[in-house]
Amino acid sequence: MRNIEVKLVIPVLIIRPGPVVKSPTLLDLDLGLAAPEPSATTGQVLQLHLNGSEPKPLVTGQAMPDGIDVDRSIGRMFWTAMGGPGAPDGAVYSAKTDGTDTAVVAAPGVVNTPKQLCLDTQHKQVYLCDRKGLQAIVKRDQADCDVMSWCVGIAVFPSRGKFYWTQKGPSKGGKGRMFYADISRLVGDSRSDITCILDNLPESIDLHINEKNDKLYWTDRGEIPHGNSLNSISLDAAGIAVKDSTLGPRPQILCRQFKKAIKLALNSENDGTFITDHKKFKHMIYKNKHQTFTGIVLV
Template identity: 35%
Template sequence: MTAMIALGLASRSILSIDVDDGSVRTILSRDGAYCPDGVAVVGDTVYWTTMGKPAIRPDVEGEAKYDYSAADGGLHAIGLDGSGRRDLLPSGTIVTGKQLVSDGTRLYWGDREGRRVSSCRPDGSDVADLIVNPAEPDRMAECVGVAVADGYLYWTQKGPSKGGRGRIFRAGLAVPDGQPPESRTDVELLWDSLPEPIDLAVADGHLYWTDRGAEPNGNTLNRALLPMVGQPGAEPEILARGLQEAIGLAVDAAAGVVYVSDLGGTIRAVALDGTGDRVVVDLGEKVTGVALT
């Protein structure tokens, strides 16, 4: 059985899903930490980020209705069997925890309203900022998706909702000696003017990403070859369209499939050879991060 971990946003749940038959097992539900978003599995442990409990702006519509600017996000861990639930970082360390990944020795996450990408050891120690952006209008400085591969860090800055101003960046995984994360000189802009890129994954020499922006190129799953250092990214290939606010993704290159979650509640399996996709499960609520076990 190939299992996937998925996060239910409103139910504050962690779910284990059999990707072959769509059966669901609940690991955690109605957790005390609000709005889970990013998830990574290392061994028999599930790690996840939370965005915190938003303040509601009653006179605002759309994504901006939910104010996540309070520093009440978090990083947490639990066993795959549901045991040992724990908080890894003190309150106030993360503003809005987004995509979470691991290279086996450290955890890496985007902090959207914190405008940064950070890292720590799996026990929550040795917290370090890798990227810290100054404030910009239109949410242009906010970091969302992250991926690490071959000594490099990749991240998205999605920009305004449906704005067509999303970007994907790359930098060395290690901050250059003597440079602060606020002004490091090795940052590369790989893709610009994307609809609204969200989560990332690196596999088989490609960068994969979800995009929840406006159609025709938004609400898609995308893929492009990783560019050489100093070179911009090539035109991406769209592997799937018509997603309902695409968020999480997990690549199983050996099986030739990418699993994609969306805020419509669906997890889909998208074939890498372009032969189509199928619905793995409809969870009936907004689904954020996903990860294979």
């Protein structure tokens, strides 16, 4: 496996319907907490089809897996494992998309509680947020990390030279925020480029960027009327949120009334949005009382 830089619940799957062109394959993470005999390592990486068939376990024995993404150019998937509650033993792993050739990207303890993960396949870099480690991590030649509190979701926009992350704030606190910074800045540099683009969000969680339409999508937990929702905002040519006249950036609520909207994956070819949620669904693809879904990605 080539060297790679590391930049640093939910029993129902959701889809926001769009015109279906082809049936994609999903990779989904099962926390393992709902297993018949749950343990610290009953988490697994699953392959899931949209026909409702039983998912296929690809990788088992995982400690609370949470975020996943795929580099299709090399046929590998990357995912985070949060580790045990309260223990600084999070890790990052990689494998071929069929579950073989598993490799350690960041050994247990290198990160605390890694959450969402995304890939910059152009520059062969992995971005992730470390929630209880209170940091969004960039690892270049063992450099130190910038510290940001309660980071959860992360997305990268290589063609615009920026990455984005959420800081969800307290549960149902209405203090969620979203930031961006430049990819080109070296770790340890003065981060005067950090900009808050949205604040007072219900409880912002995970992010996804559609580079084809220059839009940033995210899930929000929190309370109604704006919480437990799927949202989007347009980005300009510089990767900055488009402002609505003098009112500043204004998010668009695409779907709401989820129970606890967590992870999302986009299919830009047919305008489909896949979300993992807790006990609510718009269109259920698969459900199993012995599985607790977190991360999700299209293959």
